[in-house]
Amino acid sequence: MSRRRCNEPFFWSLFSSGGMISALILPGLVFFLWIATPLGWWQSPSYADLVMLLENPLLRAGLFIVISLSAVHWGHRFRFTLYDGLQLSHLYGLIATVCYGGAALIVCIAAYVLWSFA
Amino acid sequence: MNPDYKLYHPKWYRRRIPIFWWLQRLAYTKFIFRELTSLGVLYAAILILVQVWALSQGEAFYERWLAWLSWRPVLALHALVFLALIFHLVTWFSLAPKAMVVRLGSWRVPDRVLLLAHYLAWLGATALVFWGLKGR
Amino acid sequence: MAETVTLKIRRYHPEKASEPYWQSYEVPLRREWMILDGLNYIKDHLDGTLSYRWACRMGVCGSCGMMVDGEPVLTCATYLEKLLPGPIRVEPLRGFPVIRDLVGDLDDFIGKLNKVKPWIIRREEEEKDPAEGEYLQTPQQLEEFKRYSMCINCMLCYAACPIYELEPHFLGPAAIALAQRYNMDSRDQGAIERMKELSQDEGIWACTFVGECSEVCPKDVDPAGAIQRYKLTAALEWYKSLLLPWRKQ
Numbered sequence: 488m489s490r491r492r493c494n495e496p497f498f499w500s501l502f503s504s505g506g507m508i509s510a511l512i513l514p515g516l517v518f519f520l521w522i523a524t525p526l527g528w529w530q531s532p533s534y535a536d537l538v539m540l541l542e543n544p545l546l547r548a549g550l551f552i553v554i555s556l557s558a559v560h561w562g563h564r565f566r567f568t569l570y571d572g573l574q575l576s577h578l579y580g581l582i583a584t585v586c587y588g589g590a591a592l593i594v595c596i597a598a599y600v601l602w603s604f605a
Numbered sequence: 606m607n608p609d610y611k612l613y614h615p616k617w618y619r620r621r622i623p624i625f626w627w628l629q630r631l632a633y634t635k636f637i638f639r640e641l642t643s644l645g646v647l648y649a650a651i652l653i654l655v656q657v658w659a660l661s662q663g664e665a666f667y668e669r670w671l672a673w674l675s676w677r678p679v680l681a682l683h684a685l686v687f688l689a690l691i692f693h694l695v696t697w698f699s700l701a702p703k704a705m706v707v708r709l710g711s712w713r714v715p716d717r718v719l720l721l722a723h724y725l726a727w728l729g730a731t732a733l734v735f736w737g738l739k740g741r
Numbered sequence: 742m743a744e745t746v747t748l749k750i751r752r753y754h755p756e757k758a759s760e761p762y763w764q765s766y767e768v769p770l771r772r773e774w775m776i777l778d779g780l781n782y783i784k785d786h787l788d789g790t791l792s793y794r795w796a797c798r799m800g801v802c803g804s805c806g807m808m809v810d811g812e813p814v815l816t817c818a819t820y821l822e823k824l825l826p827g828p829i830r831v832e833p834l835r836g837f838p839v840i841r842d843l844v845g846d847l848d849d850f851i852g853k854l855n856k857v858k859p860w861i862i863r864r865e866e867e868e869k870d871p872a873e874g875e876y877l878q879t880p881q882q883l884e885e886f887k888r889y890s891m892c893i894n895c896m897l898c899y900a901a902c903p904i905y906e907l908e909p910h911f912l913g914p915a916a917i918a919l920a921q922r923y924n925m926d927s928r929d930q931g932a933i934e935r936m937k938e939l940s941q942d943e944g945i946w947a948c949t950f951v952g953e954c955s956e957v958c959p960k961d962v963d964p965a966g967a968i969q970r971y972k973l974t975a976a977l978e979w980y981k982s983l984l985l986p987w988r989k990q
Contacts, residue, residue: 495946496979499972507701509646510694515731517649517690519738520656521683525675532738534664540737541660550657554650561647567949568640571907572627593651600658607758615755617838617846622906630811633903636951700950704969711881 498563498587505560512553547601555594562590639696645689698723746770746821747828748779750791753839761839764788765828768821776816776824776831777805780843793843800959803895807843808832813900813957835900850896853912856938857920862931882927889922889967891960898954898964910943914954914964917945921967940975948972 524531532540540546566586570576609616627633659670673679702719745767753761766787768779777795784791795805798817805816810830821829837845869876898914899905905913920939924932939945948968955965981988 493941493944493946493979495942496940496972496976499946500976500980503976505646506693506697509650509690510697511727511730512734513646513649514687514690514694514727515734516653517683517687518731519734521652521674522680522687525671525680530739534660534667537660537738541657546737550653554654557646557650561643561650564640564643565647568637568643571904571949572637572640574622574624574907576908593654597654600654600661604657604661607756609759610756615840616759617840618753618755618761619838620835626903626906632953632956633951636903636949636953640949700952700969703963703966704973706970 498559501556501559502563505556505558506564508553509557509560513557541604547604551597551601554597555590558590558593558597559587562586639692642689642693642696645686646693648686649690694727698727743770743825746779746825748776748783749828749830750780750783750843751830751832752791752842753833754790754841770821770825772822774821776807776809776814776819776821776829779821779829780816780831791843792841801893803893806834806895806897806900808835808900813897815895815897815959818959834896836902836906837896837899847896849909850894850899850913850916853916854894854919857912857916857935858931858938859916859919859923861923861926861929862934863928864930867930876928878927885927886922886925889918889925889962889964892919892922892962892964893960895959897957897959898962901953901957903951903953904947904949908943908947911947912939912944914948914968915962917948917971918962918964918967921971924971936975936978939971940979945972945975 519529519531523529563586566582569582569586570579575582623629627637656670659667674683698720701723702716705719707714707719747765748768749763749765751761752764766783768774768782768787771778775798777798780791780793780795784793793805793807793816795817796802797804800815800818803815806813807816808814808831809816809819810824813834816831831843833839833843833845837847837849840846892915894915896915902911902914905911917939920935923929924935945968948965950965950969952965955963958964
């Protein structure tokens with residue numbers, strides 16, 4: 488009896504990469520952009536500096552990867568948190584849609600915003 | 606004698622799992638908090654996107670964005686998000702070496718070395734972010 | 742040191758009541774006594790109706806696993822003294838249906854263990870004739886899987902795993918670790934066969950790496966590590982089978 492191919496490995500691999508990338512990149516970004524900058528703890532980049540940075544397509548591509556993988560990381564992890572933490576595994580269809588759908592939405596919006604950054 | 610008892614079909618007992626089963630043992634509570642850091646990851650990812658969008662809306666708009674970032678409640682929230690990300694980082698790095706078997710020839714790289722490598726990679730990434738962002 | 746300690750046992754007699762109930766016993770507190778000695782004292786001198794499993798009383802058979810003060814332990818390896826002042830709560834192993842008192846039904850684990858084919862699988866044409874001698878293995882090859890072979894099937898890991906209790910179809914830590922014991926054995930050629938069972942929603946993918954299974958394992962088998970490593974293997978295999986479908990297994 489052959490069983491239907493299980494697609495969890497796909498989501499798990501994205502979750503795994505997302506976890507690693509978010510752990511490496513996000514703490515630094517969050518600290519410098521939203522804690523050090525408002526509190527004036529460092530020579531923060533000006534508006535022109537940031538816009539110039541973002542004009543580099545490679546940087547935007549990198550940001551896209553970081554944001555997308557982080558979103559899928561959340562989707563996969565939160566799905567299991569709801570299954571186990573709140574014992575909602577009987578709602579697997581709804582939860583999968585909300586989690587992966589939400590992540591997919593963020594990926595699309597990220598693609599649009601970063602692609603059309605003028 | 607239990608009136609519900611059937612002589613040749615005794616009922617085996619299964620407990621009902623309480624909804625807050627994870628509060629009953631410290632290890633489980635830490636596990637759930639570890640998993641909930643994914644909400645911090647989501648928030649950070651979305652907000653970075655919003656920041657990029659704010660930058661695309663002109664300098665005046667960006668000034669309002671910066672003002673919003675400086676608002677006390679928002680700053681407090683972001684401090685919490687930062688702590689969540691640190692917790693995510695620490696737990697992720699402590700677990701990642703268990704999933705990988707790295708060999709140099711026949712020598713198996715010990716977990717502590719892999720852990721150090723992860724932290725060095727993180728320091729490197731943070732330094733990159735710092736140098737990349739730094740105002741001129 | 743006090744003379745006695747209280748053992749608060751979770752009794753379950755379906756012919757008496759549909760719900761379990763607590764019953765306390767005073768047991769002599771001796772320095773060398775384990776929980777199991779306390780239980781044996783109760784059975785021999787206080788209440789012969791107490792039901793529980795035990796065998797070797799030295800931590801190698803895996804029969805005497807129970808929840809003591811909420812932690813899954815081998816009762817033959819847990820000192821009474823360490824759990825003072827008491828009362829010490831003794832309950833049947835979590836995650837398994839309770840048949841009577843401290844005895845749980847372990848059929849689910851046995852069924853799942855069988856599903857992962859915990860034996861050496863070799864292709865028929867590559868079976869060595871006994872006259873040819875043994876399969877040779879270097880110490881390094883033994884190291885690959887030796888840790889996972891230490892499992893005594895005590896099921897403390899199942900009691901510690903919240904996912905096992907929440908998801909009834911989850912294979913569980915020991916079954917997967919034992920599958921890995923054979924996957925990593927150089928004499929074995931059944932990794933593909935086992936993957937069909939393991940790389941499923943109720944196989945390794947239900948595991949969220951809580952890690953408690955490895956914490957409670959009395960033999961330091963590290964089932965959590967085994968599962969995470971297998972996730973990596975299975976994920977790589979999934980991509981390979983998708984992107985290189987012509988590959989010979």
